[in-house]
Amino acid sequence: MxxxxxxxxxxxxxxxxxxxxxxxxxxxxxxxxxxxxxxxxNQYQEAEECxxxxxxxxxxxxxxxxxxxxxxxxLGNIEGAIADLDKATTLKPEHAGAHELFGDALMQxxxxxxxxxxxxxxxxxxxxx
Numbered sequence: 001m002x003x004x005x006x007x008x009x010x011x012x013x014x015x016x017x018x019x020x021x022x023x024x025x026x027x028x029x030x031x032x033x034x035x036x037x038x039x040x041x042n043q044y045q046e047a048e049e050c051x052x053x054x055x056x057x058x059x060x061x062x063x064x065x066x067x068x069x070x071x072x073x074x075l076g077n078i079e080g081a082i083a084d085l086d087k088a089t090t091l092k093p094e095h096a097g098a099h100e101l102f103g104d105a106l107m108q109x110x111x112x113x114x115x116x117x118x119x120x121x122x123x124x125x126x127x128x129x
Contacts, residue, residue: 032063039071062091073105081105096125
C-alpha cells in the first residue's frame with residue numbers, strides 16, 4: 001500500500017518577506033548604509049532616524065553605534081556621542097577611528113586627560129597597522 005502526501009506551501013507576499021527580515025543582518029546593513037548616505041548628503045535628521053532604528057534593532061552592533069556616535073558628535077549632541085563612542089570602543093577596541101572620535105567628544109566636555117588617552121590609543125592602533 002502506498003501513501004502520498006502532498007504539502008502545499010503558501011507563497012509569501014513581499015510584505016511577509018520584508019516583515020521577517022526586520023532585524024536581520026541585511027536589514028541592519030541597509031539601515032546603516034542608508035544612514036551613512038544621508039549623513040554624507042547633510043540630511044542629518046533622516047540619518048539619525050535611520051541609525052536610531054538600526055541601534056534599536058542591534059544595540060551591540062559596532063557599525064550602528066559608531067556611525068550614530070559620529071552623527072551625534074557632528075550635531076553637537078555631545079553626551080549622546082560620548083555614550084555611543086564609548087560603547088563603540090568597547091565593542092571594537094582595535095578601531096582607531098572610534099577612539100579618535102571618542103577623544104574629540106570628551107574634549108568638548110573639558111575632559112582633556114581622558115581625551116588625550118583616547119587620542120593616544122588611536123595613534124598606537126594606527127602604528128600597528
